[in-house]
Amino acid sequence: MDIERLNKILAVFEGEQGGLISILQRVQEEFGYLPEVALYSIANFLKLSPSQVFSVATFYDHFYLTRRGDHLVSVCQGTACHVLGARDILETAEKCLGIKTGQTTPDYKYSLKRVACLGSCALAPVVILDDQVHSRMTVRKVKKLLTEDLDRTDPQT
Amino acid sequence: MKKSISIPSIKNYRIDSVESLRRLREILVAGEQTTGKFVNVCCGSGCISSGSEHVREAFVSGIKGHELEDEIKVKKTGCHGFCERGPIVVVGPKNIFYQHVTKEDVPEIISETLLEDRVVERLLYEDPVTGQKCLHENDIPFYRKQKRIVLKNCGLIDPTSIEDYIKVDGFQALAKILSHMTPEEVIGEIKLSGLRGRGGAGFPTGIKWETARNASGEEKYIICNGDEGDPGAFMDRSVMEGDPYSVIEGMMIAGYAVGASQGIIYVRAEYPLAVHHLSTAIAQVTDLGLLGRNIMESGFDFEIKIVKGAGAFVCGEETALIASIEGKSGRPKPKPPFPAIQGLWGKPTVINNVETMANVSRIILNGHEWYSGIGTPTDKGTKIFSLVGKVRNVGLVEVEMGTTLREIIFDIGGGIQGGKRFKAVQTGGPSGGCIPEELLDLPVGYESLAKAGSIMGSGGMLVMDEDTCVVNIARYFLDFARNESCGQCTPCRLGTKQMFKILQDITRGKGRPGDIEILLELSDAVKHGSICGLGMTVPNPVLSTIRYFRKEYEEHILEGRCRALVCRSLIFYRIKDYRCKACLKCLQACPVDAIIGAKWQVHEIDQSKCIKCGTCMQVCPPRFSAVECVTGLIEGSGDKSE
Numbered sequence: 179m180d181i182e183r184l185n186k187i188l189a190v191f192e193g194e195q196g197g198l199i200s201i202l203q204r205v206q207e208e209f210g211y212l213p214e215v216a217l218y219s220i221a222n223f224l225k226l227s228p229s230q231v232f233s234v235a236t237f238y239d240h241f242y243l244t245r246r247g248d249h250l251v252s253v254c255q256g257t258a259c260h261v262l263g264a265r266d267i268l269e270t271a272e273k274c275l276g277i278k279t280g281q282t283t284p285d286y287k288y289s290l291k292r293v294a295c296l297g298s299c300a301l302a303p304v305v306i307l308d309d310q311v312h313s314r315m316t317v318r319k320v321k322k323l324l325t326e327d328l329d330r331t332d333p334q335t
Numbered sequence: 336m337k338k339s340i341s342i343p344s345i346k347n348y349r350i351d352s353v354e355s356l357r358r359l360r361e362i363l364v365a366g367e368q369t370t371g372k373f374v375n376v377c378c379g380s381g382c383i384s385s386g387s388e389h390v391r392e393a394f395v396s397g398i399k400g401h402e403l404e405d406e407i408k409v410k411k412t413g414c415h416g417f418c419e420r421g422p423i424v425v426v427g428p429k430n431i432f433y434q435h436v437t438k439e440d441v442p443e444i445i446s447e448t449l450l451e452d453r454v455v456e457r458l459l460y461e462d463p464v465t466g467q468k469c470l471h472e473n474d475i476p477f478y479r480k481q482k483r484i485v486l487k488n489c490g491l492i493d494p495t496s497i498e499d500y501i502k503v504d505g506f507q508a509l510a511k512i513l514s515h516m517t518p519e520e521v522i523g524e525i526k527l528s529g530l531r532g533r534g535g536a537g538f539p540t541g542i543k544w545e546t547a548r549n550a551s552g553e554e555k556y557i558i559c560n561g562d563e564g565d566p567g568a569f570m571d572r573s574v575m576e577g578d579p580y581s582v583i584e585g586m587m588i589a590g591y592a593v594g595a596s597q598g599i600i601y602v603r604a605e606y607p608l609a610v611h612h613l614s615t616a617i618a619q620v621t622d623l624g625l626l627g628r629n630i631m632e633s634g635f636d637f638e639i640k641i642v643k644g645a646g647a648f649v650c651g652e653e654t655a656l657i658a659s660i661e662g663k664s665g666r667p668k669p670k671p672p673f674p675a676i677q678g679l680w681g682k683p684t685v686i687n688n689v690e691t692m693a694n695v696s697r698i699i700l701n702g703h704e705w706y707s708g709i710g711t712p713t714d715k716g717t718k719i720f721s722l723v724g725k726v727r728n729v730g731l732v733e734v735e736m737g738t739t740l741r742e743i744i745f746d747i748g749g750g751i752q753g754g755k756r757f758k759a760v761q762t763g764g765p766s767g768g769c770i771p772e773e774l775l776d777l778p779v780g781y782e783s784l785a786k787a788g789s790i791m792g793s794g795g796m797l798v799m800d801e802d803t804c805v806v807n808i809a810r811y812f813l814d815f816a817r818n819e820s821c822g823q824c825t826p827c828r829l830g831t832k833q834m835f836k837i838l839q840d841i842t843r844g845k846g847r848p849g850d851i852e853i854l855l856e857l858s859d860a861v862k863h864g865s866i867c868g869l870g871m872t873v874p875n876p877v878l879s880t881i882r883y884f885r886k887e888y889e890e891h892i893l894e895g896r897c898r899a900l901v902c903r904s905l906i907f908y909r910i911k912d913y914r915c916k917a918c919l920k921c922l923q924a925c926p927v928d929a930i931i932g933a934k935w936q937v938h939e940i941d942q943s944k945c946i947k948c949g950t951c952m953q954v955c956p957p958r959f960s961a962v963e964c965v966t967g968l969i970e971g972s973g974d975k976s977e
Contacts, residue, residue, distance in 0.1 A: 195680070198662035199645050203604075237664035237821075239646030240604055257567030257764065257797045258723035260811050266948040270926055294648060294815065295566035296605055299723040300381050300418030300730050309607075311384035317926055317950050 179213045188223045198224060198234055202241055211242040247282045247289035251275070251324065252306040256295030259303040263316075267303050268292055270317045274324040345498060349624040352631055353510040356501070363502050372407045372449055373427040374398075377490060379414030379576055380569075380608055386437065387411075387422035393441035394424075398449075407449060410499075413577015415490035416731035417477055420460065425472070425490070432472045433458040463727070463749065477728045480747050482709065482735045484717050485693045489577035494612045497619040500580040506625060508696035509584055512591055513633040516699075521592040522548060525695065527703035529715030534560055534651070534688030535766065535792045536868065537781040540695075543685055546675040547593045550683035555595035557586050558679065558686045560656060561602040561609065564648040565764030566815065568795035570719040571689035573731055575602065575609035578693065579616040583639060585692030587626070588699060590637045593685050598639040601656055604646055613641055648765075648819035652867050653678075653686045655821065666821045667867035688793070690719060710736035714780035718791065720762075722748050724798040725755065734779070741775040744798055755800040758899075759883070763792025765812045765819075766872030768879025769805060788879040790872065804901035805880040806891050810838040816873035826864030830857050831873060838877070843904040846892030851881060896966045903947045906966050910951075912937045914961035921951035921962065 187204050191197040198220070205216050212235055221231040235241045253268040272278055275288050282289040298304045301313030305320060312323060345363075350356045376382075376391040394409045415423050420434035426448050433444065436458060447453045459468040460475050469475045483489075492499035500506075512521050526541030547555060559582060563571040575582060586598040602610050617639050620626045628636045647665045649655045655665035657679050678684025694716060698706045707715045714736035720743065721731050727749035734743060740760055744750070751757050759769040762779075768789035770777065777783055781791050799808065817831040834857050837850050858874030865871055881888060890896045897905040910921075910930075915937045922930040922938055929945040932938030938961075940951070952962040 196660060196662035199659065200642075200662075203643065203645065234662070234664050237647065241645065255566070257761070257795065257811070258729075260566075261724050261797065261799065261803050261808070263949075266946075269946065270948070273926060293605065294564065294819075295568075297563065297569035297572040298380055298384060299567055299569055299721055300421075301384055302723065302729075304384075311380070313384050316953075317948050318924065321926060 179209065179215050181215075181219070183208060184216055184219055188220070191223075198226070198231065199238070202231075202235055206241060211245050214243070245282070245286060247286050249288050249308055250291060250306075251288055252291045252293045252296070253279075254294075254296045254298070254302070254304045254306070255292045256297075256299060256302070258299035259295075262302045264303045266317050267305060267315050267320050270320045271305070271324060274321055345623070350506075350631065351624055353514045356506055356510050356631070360501050363498050367502060371428045374407060374409045374444075374449070375412045375425040375427070375490070376409065377413070377415050377421060377423040378411035379418070379421075379489075379573060381414060381418030382421035382423060383608075385421040389438045390422050390424065390436050390441060393438040394445070397441050397445045401445065401450070403449075410493045411495075412491060413489040413494045414573040414731065415472070416486065416573070416733075417475075417728065418731070419729040423490075430471055432460065432469065432475070434460050476749065477730070477732070477747055480738070480742055481733050482717050483733045484697050484709070485574060485581075485690055485719060486577075486731070486733045487697075488581060489573060492578065492580075494577050494579055495615050497580065497616065497623065500578075504700060505580055506584060508699035509587055509591075509625070510631065511699055512588055513631050513635060518548060518592045518594060521588060521699065524703050525592070525698060528698045528706040529703075529710075530691065530694055530698060530706070531714070531781065532688055533690035533694070533718065533793070535763065535790065537791060540687060540691055543675055543687070544589060544592050546673070547595075547683045547685045550676045552683050554597075554680075554682045555593055556679045556682055556684040557589045557593065557595045557598040558653075558656065558660070558684055559586050559598065559600040559692050560651065560653070560686050560688045561600055561606070562644050562651045562656060563603055563606075563689070563793060564651045564819075565766075565793050565795050567723050567764055567797050568721050568793045570721055570731055570794050572603075572606050572609055574689050574693050574719075575600075575606065576612050579609075579613045580620070581693040581696055582613070582689055583616055583620055583626075585687075585695035586639060587630075587637050588695050589685055589687065589692070591635050593683075595683075595685070596636045596638070598637060599642055599660060599679075600639060601642045601644060601650075601660060603644045610641060610643060617641070647821075648815075649821045649867070649869055652869055655867070656686065657684065664821070666823050667869070669866045690794075711778065711780055713782060718779060718794055720779075720794045720796040722796050722798065724761075724796075725752050725800040725803065726750070726798040727752050736780050737778040739776050739778050740770065743779070743796070744775070748798065751798070751800045755802060758799045758801050758803055759805060761789075761797040761799065761808065761876070762795065763790040763872075763875070764795040765815050766790055766868065766875055767792045767795070768875045769799070769808065769883060770879070771883040788882055789875065802899050802901070804842075804897050804899035805884045805887055806838065806897070807842055807899075807901045809877045809880045810835065810842050812873070812876040813838055816869070820869065820873075824865040824867075824870055826860045827870035827873070830861035830864070833857055834861070834874070834877060841888065841891045842897075842902040844891070844895045844902075845904075846888075848892065850892055851885065851888055855881065898966065900964050900966055906947060906964055907942060908940055908945060908947060908949065908951060908962055908964050910938050910940055911961050911963060912939075914959055916959050916961070918956070918959070920954045920956065924950050924954045926950060 217231050221228040255264050279292050303315045305312045305315050374394050398407050422436050424433045424436045522545050530540045531537040650659045650665040652667045654668040659665040674684045717733050719733045759771050761769045784791050813835040817835045820827045822828045861874050900906050929941045955962045
């Protein structure tokens with residue numbers, strides 16, 4: 179990990195009150211996840227114990243302590259999506275990518291995540307691939323989306 | 336003759352008095368009058384995912400092609416609420432409402448409607464009951480029974496244009512209080528209006544403000560809670576995305592009333608567009624001099640910053656939200672002390688939900704008599720609901736308090752999709768309950784919904800039909816609750832987990848007699864043994880479904896049957912050999928290759944492989960209808976995914 183880049187981010191937060199979450203967000207933006215070394219440095223910087231920083235980093239859903247894939251597949255499991263079959267969508271996504279929810283493919287191309295609600299309930303069920311919302315998904319549409327994606331060199335199923 | 340639009344530049348314009356705001360508004364409105372034609376393209380999250388950005392670009396380039404860019408203004412607006420029908424385009428001056436518009440339709444709209452003043456019939460909404468085409472928004476049954484106060488600017492103004500907001504009376508309420516009202520009068524007005532918190536609990540807003548005003552301390556805070564975490568609710572998102580200025584103005588009024596000079600909007604990280612629009616709006620308002628020091632020379636200082644959430648449902652609870660802003664894990668604290676006395680950094684803090692804040696400027700501008708005249712004797716004003724699930728017109732609806740559930744679901748929502756039968760409506764998300772058909776004439780209000788075993792909550796309204804299993808829904812919400820419990824109160828942390836396990840067993844055909852009683856007992860423990868609103872309310876989905884649909888629980892437990900054909904362990908698919916034409920459709924579509932057969936060979940489902948996704952049933956041509964779904968336990972066909 180590039181300590182220089184980390185220090186640059188930290189410098190911006192010098193003297194700010196309650197900045198831990200914002201710092202974690204910025205660091206994750208920069209590195210894609212929260213490397214362990216960074217958490218120690220942040221603790222040091224804020225004069226907190228490492229356990230306090232780890233506690234916050236593991237409390238919130240949006241922080242990742244391991245490297246993510248290049249592409250993030252989020253399958254919404256909100257209420258509206260649920261009653262319209264979101265579970266089948268998630269399972270199909272798992273099969274297509276060959277990983278379980280919360281995991282990353284060994285080639286670090288894809289991560290699969292379930293989200294509680296994206297607020298796109300009128301378009302349910304939805305899947306978000308990177309920042310693109312795919313609405314009214316069906317098992318077949320997910321299969322197409324995740325297997326015919328050009329970026330993927332090793333299509334399964 | 337060609338008229339050109341002279342949009343006055345407001346760059347470098349600073350509003351330093353009530354008079355200068357009035358002048359700016361006059362200039363802006365005068366600029367507007369020379370333009371007759373416009374195209375408003377909905378760019379809310381829903382329409383964007385249906386492709387409205389492309390539609391907008393097509394309009395811009397098409398109009399440019401006709402060299403009409405000076406005459407016809409193309410504007411992006413916030414959400415109209417009828418997301419089901421997106422992308423939505425409104426064409427002026429006649430406000431013709433086009434739905435499901437694609438970029439291919441754009442040349443026709445330009446040549447027909449904008450140039451020839453003719454209507455493109457096929458893009459109008461057709462009333463499914465009367466078959467009549469609806470020309471305007473208000474002709475559509477979905478809008479007819481709505482009363483849009485909070486959402487009045489959504490779909491009308493460009494959410495990134497402060498000029499637009501000023502034209503529709505923006506900041507007039509702020510001007511009114513700064514020039515004519517004392518903080519006490521503002522609080523009095525809000526108290527008399529009867530406004531109650533729209534985030535769920537329904538605490539009277541005026542009393543909250545008064546408490547914070549009277550609390551000792553120099554420094555006070557206003558927090559706007561935009562951590563809309565309830566799955567199935569997206570009204571706050573729409574307001575923040577479609578009319579961020581109203582939220583800002585509401586916060587400023589609250590700041591003035593309470594004596595706070597700092598505001599914080601806490602927004603869910605899942606809402607990037609809301610964050611973008613709010614930050615744009617804050618920058619514009621600051622540039623105009625309406626945020627900052629000595630606003631309109633009244634001596635009132637106020638500034639607003641945005642804090643992005645990091646993904647924790649419990650942070651919607653006010654004390655957890657404060658902890659999160661302070662950079663800690665979002666764990667609620669016991670109350671009292673209430674945040675109005677001791678909140679952010681230990682200072683008096685008012686926390687109001689987005690919808691509550693957006694109501695404030697309306698009340699100040701029109702007076703408390705006007706506001707309290709809307710609704711019922713106990714519940715004033717309107718409430719926005721996000722109508723989702725198996726209802727025909729999915730979307731955001733704002734109705735007067737006291738409107739019945741039946742009116743919302745059947746008149747506005749258009750009834751159940753696909754001619755199915757209504758079963759129940761779930762209000763209030765994970766903290767709410769299921770309301771059965773017998774209670775459909777219940778008027779919506781805080782107390783009426785609570786009496787029925789549900790809550791108003793933030794306004795999620797999930798409509799269920801006969802194909803929705805209530806036990807599965809209870810399991811779904813408990814799954815959510817056990818994941819989102821912050822873990823500090825044992826009854827909530829472990830109780831929700833146990834309840835989930837029992838519900839899971841029931842849906843898997845492993846329920847035992849006595850499970851219902853244990854669920855009731857655990858619910859009681861979780862409700863009474865937790866310090867925050869999450870723990871106190873998460874048993875509601877279970878309690879209300881047992882209360883109204885006990886029979887269905889018993890069927891699952893005693894007979895191994897799921898009448899809605901949802902619980903996978905209790906259903907299986909089979910192919911009727913006498914109907915199967917061996918067409919290979921299902922065989923090819925099956926995601927797990929569970930169908931055995933070949934051309935000329937009748938297909939059969941291998942139950943040991945089947946994941947019960949129902950794809951085979953969907954793809955089987957209706958003229959064959961060879962696939963059927965049956966309830967009951969069969970050997971070797973458990974739920975593979977679990």
